[in-house]
Amino acid sequence: QSALTQPASVSGSPGQSITISCTGTSSDIGSYNLVSWYLQHPGKAPKLMIYEGSKRPSGVSNRFSGSKSGNTASLTISGLQAEDEADYYCCSYASSSNVVFGGGTKLTVL
Amino acid sequence: QITLKESGPTLVKPTQTLTLTCTFSGFSLSTSGVGVGWIRQPPGKALEWLALIYWDDDKRYSPSLKSRLTITKDTSKNQVVLTMTNMDPVDTATYYCAHSLYDILTGYSPWYFDYWGQGTLVTVSS
Numbered sequence: 059q060s061a062l063t064q065p066a067s068v069s070g071s072p073g074q075s076i077t078i079s080c081t082g083t084s085s086d087i088g089s090y091n092l093v094s095w096y097l098q099h100p101g102k103a104p105k106l107m108i109y110e111g112s113k114r115p116s117g118v119s120n121r122f123s124g125s126k127s128g129n130t131a132s133l134t135i136s137g138l139q140a141e142d143e144a145d146y147y148c149c150s151y152a153s154s155s156n157v158v159f160g161g162g163t164k165l166t167v168l
Numbered sequence: 169q170i171t172l173k174e175s176g177p178t179l180v181k182p183t184q185t186l187t188l189t190c191t192f193s194g195f196s197l198s199t200s201g202v203g204v205g206w207i208r209q210p211p212g213k214a215l216e217w218l219a220l221i222y223w224d225d226d227k228r229y230s231p232s233l234k235s236r237l238t239i240t241k242d243t244s245k246n247q248v249v250l251t252m253t254n255m256d257p258v259d260t261a262t263y264y265c266a267h268s269l270y271d272i273l274t275g276y277s278p279w280y281f282d283y284w285g286q287g288t289l290v291t292v293s294s
Contacts, residue, residue: 094280096215103264103287104207104215109280147215151279155228157217 061086061158062148069166075136078163080148081129086158088129092151095124095133098162099144107146108133135165143167170194172204172265172285179291180255186290190248190265197223197243203268204248205281206239208261216261221248222270222277255292262287 063081070076080093087093091111096104106115108124111131121136131150135142148160176188188206195202205220219239220228229237238251248265266281 092279096281103284104281105284106280106282109282110278115282149215149217149280151277154231156231157220157279159215159217161214 062160064160064163067164070138071168074138078133080131080160086150086152087131090151093131094149096147097144140167170283174265174285174288181294184255186252186255188250192246197241201270201272205266205268206250208263210261257292260292262289
């Protein structure tokens with residue numbers, strides 16, 4: 059069982075927006091603005107999409123955005139495209155030099 | 169251009185010690201603010217952070233695996249080595265190494281991994 063809770067799956071049609079939630083506790087997401095999000099296509103390495111809650115690395119589309127409220131972080135993808143179909147993982151610092159990941163969410167583009 | 173690549177055995181027996189090497193290019197672990205971490209992923213399961221080493225030899229470990237892990241660096245070879253003792257079939261996973269940063273201006277780590285290796289699958293079986 060992962061430390062951070064994500065929905066197992068979400069889906070949306072091309073052009074739509076979807077949001078993936080990531081729920082932690084006051085010891086991780088709630089205490090630090092150090093949430094990152096990763097996209098992983100099957101058989102590939104994860105790719106950083108969001109860091110420090112809402113910052114995008116160079117080269118990542120502005121269709122991807124991150125936010126946080128209390129103990130829950132969210133990743134929103136607007137203007138869904140076929141290539142967005144992948145697994146998404148959230149990650150947070152969790153004090154005492156520990157990092158925890160979510161269980162992953164499979165995004166299906168219908 | 170930053171690249172990382174993992175290498176090591178594909179099959180280890182239970183109770184054996186696993187040694188994995190991450191060979192990287194495009195950055196130096198002697199540069200302030202640079203770090204390299206290890207993350208693993210069992211087949212069909214989630215990611216799990218294992219360890220992280222910084223340019224100044226500061227080392228961080230997952231609390232749940234700390235007793236079994238050792239991370240070291242060889243700056244001259246651009247390599248980071250992870251050893252994991254007492255391997256068990258549940259340790260079967262793809263092991264990734266990844267580049268990380270430490271903000272020396274603010275004095276804190278943002279704890280994210282911006283460049284990843286392709287991963288190496290390690291199977292633990294007798």
